Amino acid sequence: MKFQINRYIESIKAYEPGRPLKEVARQYQLEKVIKLASNENPLGFSPKVDDAVQKAMKEMNRYPESAAHALNNELSKRFSVSSENIVLGNGSDDIIALLCHGFLNEGDEALMPLPSFLMYEISVKTAKGVPVMVPLNDFSTNLQGLVEKITSKTRLIFITNPFNPTGSTIDVDEFNDFAQKVPADVIIVVDEAYIEFVRSDQVYNSLKNPLYDPRVVSLRTFSKAYGLAGFRVGYGIMDVQIAGILNKIRQPFNVNSLAQVAAVAALEDESFLNKSIKSTHESLDFMFKELKAMGIEVLPTQSNFFMLDIKSDAKKIFQQMLQLGVIVRSMESYGFDTFLRVNTGTKKENMAFLKALKTVLKKV
Numbered sequence: 347m348k349f350q351i352n353r354y355i356e357s358i359k360a361y362e363p364g365r366p367l368k369e370v371a372r373q374y375q376l377e378k379v380i381k382l383a384s385n386e387n388p389l390g391f392s393p394k395v396d397d398a399v400q401k402a403m404k405e406m407n408r409y410p411e412s413a414a415h416a417l418n419n420e421l422s423k424r425f426s427v428s429s430e431n432i433v434l435g436n437g438s439d440d441i442i443a444l445l446c447h448g449f450l451n452e453g454d455e456a457l458m459p460l461p462s463f464l465m466y467e468i469s470v471k472t473a474k475g476v477p478v479m480v481p482l483n484d485f486s487t488n489l490q491g492l493v494e495k496i497t498s499k500t501r502l503i504f505i506t507n508p509f510n511p512t513g514s515t516i517d518v519d520e521f522n523d524f525a526q527k528v529p530a531d532v533i534i535v536v537d538e539a540y541i542e543f544v545r546s547d548q549v550y551n552s553l554k555n556p557l558y559d560p561r562v563v564s565l566r567t568f569s570k571a572y573g574l575a576g577f578r579v580g581y582g583i584m585d586v587q588i589a590g591i592l593n594k595i596r597q598p599f600n601v602n603s604l605a606q607v608a609a610v611a612a613l614e615d616e617s618f619l620n621k622s623i624k625s626t627h628e629s630l631d632f633m634f635k636e637l638k639a640m641g642i643e644v645l646p647t648q649s650n651f652f653m654l655d656i657k658s659d660a661k662k663i664f665q666q667m668l669q670l671g672v673i674v675r676s677m678e679s680y681g682f683d684t685f686l687r688v689n690t691g692t693k694k695e696n697m698a699f700l701k702a703l704k705t706v707l708k709k710v
């Protein structure tokens with residue numbers, strides 16, 4: 347190529363999303379395809395979201411409200427924070443990128459587990475920063491390993507709790523011990539995309555155990571438990587000064603009008619949220635029981651997904667499952683060559699997944 351590209355992004359591997367349903371149906375000429383690959387909510391979203399969005403459609407000739415007052419107010423009441431502590435994003439992906447652009451100068455370092463949610467690495471590199479990766483310890487975040495990698499160039503540390511892709515978690519005591527060892531000028535980003543699914547009360551929750559710490563940035567999303575992945579809306583709760591920087595550099599209309607009303611309506615419908623969480627837990631219990639009966643090892647999880655060790659080439663099994671109309675994730679690109687990651691589905695989807703897995707593993 348004759349154009350010179352930013353040398354920091356040369357090594358970026360593009361984010362590979364889960365395969366879309368329609369694409370797989372077309373490729374394999376299938377009538378029915380199920381997707382358990384992107385940790386989405388199989389129950390859809392609250393009917394209240396539907397009503398609110400229908401109404402808001404009439405005003406789509408107008409730009410969105412940049413400050414998203416209604417959503418901001420709702421979140422500030424819920425978490426007892428000022429609206430100045432809140433940053434809204436086009437998904438939490440957006441806030442990850444804003445943090446990197448706001449706080450990394452060229453060559454500054456951001457620490458993260460290896461493997462991690464790929465958007466951390468992509469966003470750090472795009473901001474001309476250097477990702478420093480710390481391998482997992484027995485499928486869990488190596489907090490001591492992260493501390494050991496802190497240098498005078500460290501500006502950000504990404505922690506995911508519960509962790510994607512393994513489903514492991516960090517307990518309150520572990521987090522507090524870790525935070526004590528992190529210098530005062532390093533931002534600790536705690537990505538809690540899956541926190542609503544946690545069942546153990548030992549697990550650290552940055553908005554429930556709020557020993558006020560200006561270094562901690564909590565990231566949340568409406569894409570998972572609330573079922574609004576397609577709307578693209580997430581939020582961060584953080585120190586006023588950090589929020590001020592992000593709000594200054596975000597695109598003025600980064601959360602579109604429909605996403606704003608959808609998120610407010612979703613927050614108002616506690617019963618849909620609870621139904622989704624209950625159904626997720628029931629699905630997990632069912633799937634774990636069935637998989638164990640098949641002799642398959644499953645990693646414990648506090649999330650809406652889990653990893654299973656099929657003791658053979660995960661990429662091959664993933665392909666064979668695709669042909670049967672079941673989309674899961676092969677964990678080979680994360681360095682787990684024999685693992686699949688699967689999220690919970692409806693009862694029917696869970697059964698279809700188990701049936702397809704039995705077929706490809708020849709356990710029928």
Ligand SMILES: Cc1ncc(COP(=O)(O)O)c(C=O)c1O
Pocket residue numbers: 384385436437438439440463506510537539566567568569575578579580
């Ligand atoms: C750990 C983690 N963080 C953030 C995100 C991004 O979520 P959003 O849809 O809010 O951009 C995901 C999505 O899969 C995720 O797994």
